[in-house]
Amino acid sequence: MMPGSxxxxxxxxxxxxxxxxxxxxxxxxxxxxxxxxxxxxxxESPVDCVHLTGSGQESAELAVSLQKSSIxxxxxxxxxxxxxxxxxxxxxxxxxxxxxxxxxxxxISSLASAIVxxxxxxxxxxxxxxxxxxxxxxxxxPAFDEEFLHADGRVFVQKYGVDRFVLAIPSTAExxxxxxxxxxxxxxxxxxxxxxxxxxxxxxxxxxxxIKSADPESYRSAFAACSVYVDASSxxxxxxxxxxAAGARIVVSRRxxxxxxxxxxxxxxxSWELIHHGITTAxxxxxxxxxxxxxxxxxxxRVVSMLRDLYRSLLTERNS
Numbered sequence: 001m002m003p004g005s006x007x008x009x010x011x012x013x014x015x016x017x018x019x020x021x022x023x024x025x026x027x028x029x030x031x032x033x034x035x036x037x038x039x040x041x042x043x044e045s046p047v048d049c050v051h052l053t054g055s056g057q058e059s060a061e062l063a064v065s066l067q068k069s070s071i072x073x074x075x076x077x078x079x080x081x082x083x084x085x086x087x088x089x090x091x092x093x094x095x096x097x098x099x100x101x102x103x104x105x106x107x108i109s110s111l112a113s114a115i116v117x118x119x120x121x122x123x124x125x126x127x128x129x130x131x132x133x134x135x136x137x138x139x140x141x142p143a144f145d146e147e148f149l150h151a152d153g154r155v156f157v158q159k160y161g162v163d164r165f166v167l168a169i170p171s172t173a174e175x176x177x178x179x180x181x182x183x184x185x186x187x188x189x190x191x192x193x194x195x196x197x198x199x200x201x202x203x204x205x206x207x208x209x210x211i212k213s214a215d216p217e218s219y220r221s222a223f224a225a226c227s228v229y230v231d232a233s234s235x236x237x238x239x240x241x242x243x244x245a246a247g248a249r250i251v252v253s254r255r256x257x258x259x260x261x262x263x264x265x266x267x268x269x270x271s272w273e274l275i276h277h278g279i280t281t282a283x284x285x286x287x288x289x290x291x292x293x294x295x296x297x298x299x300x301x302r303v304v305s306m307l308r309d310l311y312r313s314l315l316t317e318r319n320s
Contacts, residue, residue, distance in 0.1 A: 005033035006311045009047040011040070013056035020076050020116060020307060021053050023143050028300040032308050042069055048315045051307075052108070053078055060104045063111045072314040075112035077105050077126065106130045113314050116140050116307075119258040138310055141259070143303035144294060148242035153225030156218050162209055165189040166279055167226035167248070169239060173198050175232045180208060182230075182275035188283060193222060223248065228282045231256070232269050244294040249287045251278040259298070263290035 010021045023029060024036035036051075037043075042065045043050065050066055050073040052059055066073045109115050109130045115137045117123045123139045126132050157163045166183060170176045170192055180203040183190045187207070194212045214222065223229065229243035229250055236255040244250050250264040257266060265285065267278040296302075 005035050006049070006308060006315065007035045007047045008037070008311060009039040009043040009050040010036050011038075011050060011052050011054075011059070011062055013054040013058040020140065020142070020303070021051055023300060023304060024051065024307070026146075026300060026304075028146070028304045029307075032301065032304045034304065034308055034311070042066065043071070047071070049073060049113070049311050051076065052112070055105045055108065057104070060108055063108045067111050070318075072113040072318055073111075074114050074116055074310065074314070075108050076116045077109065077122075112136070113317075114138055114310060116310070118142055121258060138306075140303060140306045140310070141298050142238060142241060143300040144241045144245040144298050145238070146300055148220050148223050149245050149295070151217075151220035151224040151246060153221055156221035156225045159218055159221075160191075160209065160211065162189050162191060163225055164227045165191045165209075165225070166228045166230060166283075167191050167193070167222055167243070168230040168232055169193045169195065170198070170232055171195075176210075177203075178270070178272045179230065179232055179275065180205065181272040182279060183208060186276065186279055186283075188227075188279075191222060191226065193219065228279060230275065230279060232275070234269050241294060241298055244290050245298065247287055247291050249282040249285050250290060251275065251282050259294075260290060261293065263293055 008024060010024055012021055024034055029036060039050065041062060050071060052063060052073050053076040055078060063073065109126060109132050115126050115132060117126060117137060117139050118141060120139055123137050126137050127134050166188055168179050170179055176192060176198060179192065184205060190208045192208065192210050193214055194210065223243045223246040226243070226248050229240060229248040231237055231240045231252040234253050234255065236259065240250055240252050240256055241259065244260065250256065250260055251267055252260070252264055253269045254266050256264060265278040265282045267274040269275065
């Protein structure tokens with residue numbers, strides 16, 4: 001290890017893991033002195049701390065073991081709502097039918113040396129609902145993927161023959177139908193990228209293109225070539241952040257408001273009429289403010305620097 005670097009063990013048992021553990025394995029993290037290693041339990045090799053994400057039983061058991069071993073660990077709770085106007089609404093969004101997961105998140109948070117949230121409302125949730133000391137909670141935003149920032153939009157345009165389009169990545173047949181309806185009376189090209197097979201009757205609209213299983217370069221290029229990116233889900237996704245960093249205007253649910261502020265268009269994603277309105281508004285909106293906001297606040301080097309400082313503070317506390 002280089003002098004001043006921090007050794008971090010990373011563990012996850014959740015397929016929806018936070019963006020923070022993922023960035024620890026990017027070149028930016030290594031350049032900033034973070035040496036990350038995937039672990040499957042209590043680290044066999046010495047580490048300075050562990051970054052834990054997921055709320056499964058394995059995570060809960062590891063949290064207990066780490067505390068007993070006096071190994072400091074950071075917890076990034078997955079899938080917390082990004083807007084919490086009331087505790088009742090928070091619990092409903094988490095799912096009343098999953099009390100075990102909710103209880104484990106609370107228990108892991110109580111054992112963690114520090115809890116990392118993505119937004120101020122998540123921070124308030126952890127502090128209020130889980131009753132965690134505010135001094136143990138740190139708000140660190142997600143980072144966009146730099147490969148999208150440097151993608152060449154011409155690759156997609158040359159391969160598929162469509163430019164300056166409305167881009168969406170629907171995950172269900174219902175999403176496809178709703179988005180197609182929203183674009184029906186917008187005389188602007190639209191592209192739907194599908195990462196898996198969806199059985200759907202694609203609408204007869206010559207302005208719409210349905211592309212299945214685009215290769216990684218073409219996938220990233222689509223974000224650089226599009227004019228507007230539409231997130232049809234009710235939850236915030238990292239793809240919206242990548243699209244904004246690449247220069248697209250964004251149409252997303254209110255869950256994205258803490259990331260994009262006044263520079264995006266917010267809609268109810270279950271309503272094609274509201275999506276339609278959001279797209280028409282976004283097409284006429286300048287995109288520079290959003291692009292510069294995301295490139296500044298969600299830059300990988302900034303996020304990695306914040307994580308590194310947190311890890312170092314835990315190391316200092318342990319050695320004091």
